[in-house]
């Protein structure tokens with residue numbers, strides 16, 4: 001659960017916040033809760049204010065608030081964090097309140113919101129509230145709408161959450177550095193009417209990416225294209241939790257892309273519709289069915305589907321390099337090459353050399369020593385062996401017996417007898433092949449040439 005840190009224990013914070021606070025006439029800043037775990041936290045029911053249906057942040061959490069004379073007050077602390085990307089690999093990132101991404105902020109349409117932002121980074125920062133309608137001076141663009149928040153200082157943002165929908169937040173200060181280090185978060189403004197577009201399960205997460213050399217801990221921030229860790233909410237498979245649903249649920253998954261490239265996000269076994277973007281909800285008549293939707297940089301897509309088919313359904317980015325982890329992005333293709341003895345010889349020269357198998361990849365099963373703090377290129381053990389995936393991959397687990405509101409992982413799906421692909425041991429019919437290079441006898445093909453003469457072949 002949320003571990004809370006007494007704000008006043010951190011003396012530096014109390015001192016720097018004082019100037020801003022006195023102007024607001026408040027006695028003290030709201031506490032800044034901290035999360036120390038990377039597992040999905042159960043959705044918190046609102047303790048005060050208007051009712052809403054909370055979202056579930058994949059491998060994340062929602063930030064508690066306090067009510068102060070009708071204003072919802074949140075406290076974000078920008079700070080260095082340690083984030084476990086998957087068991088076996090931890091990254092030294094920048095984030096908010098103990099994690100990267102920062103906590104999800106959930107408010108209701110019409111709420112007056114006050115967000116205190118304390119900067120514990122070694123350089124200035126700001127927060128831009130991506131997609132929101134707000135006074136220009138609250139837009140968080142360093143140099144344009146405000147000075148940067150200097151290290152040690154606290155700024156306050158205040159506006160009315162006018163438009164219900166799905167938004168993101170991230171710095172608009174030294175963006176290349178700060179976003180490559182993991183500074184970002186999700187924001188959901190729930191509709192005033194809790195019945196509007198109500199769903200049974202509502203998952204949210206960000207698409208992001210890091211470039212961390214095997215054996216090191218800190219992302220290379222100047223990378224533009226060659227990221228080696230493609231993440232859902234700063235987690236890679238097999239470290240990403242499953243999205244667990246009850247059969248028959250209406251399910252919404254909201255993905256915001258704050259990486260440097262697009263991600264075609266694909267769901268198996270079901271069709272979905274794109275029901276919303278960061279610009280708002282798509283009118284029902286304008287939605288079309290999809291099984292993959294491309295999410296561009298700086299875009300959010302809310303997809304919805306009926307979880308009608310029980311099973312463990314893959315959910316992943318369709319770029320195959322985005323479902324691999326750090327090791328092996330530069331491996332040459334050795335298909336068909338007899339490599340007997342070569343790997344051992346090269347290993348004498350290059351200790352970490354790993355050759356791609358002559359009969360294909362199958363690197364999920366390859367045994368090789370890894371440097372400290374990295375992950376195999378593909379991993380994850382399923383009920384039938386290696387899943388051979390990494391990066392932006394997880395599963396949607398749909399079960400008949402899952403209770404409403406229960407997000408606990410039910411384990412692997414047990415396929416009913418006769419419903420799983422299996423080895424065939426009977427006689428094989430002769431394969432039917434199309435003969436190429438010559439026509440079957442008795443077939444005459446007539447071609448009309450462009451010059452008008454008929455040619456017979």
Ligand SMILES: [Cu+2]
Nearest residue numbers: 263317319322
């Ligand atoms: Cu991708």
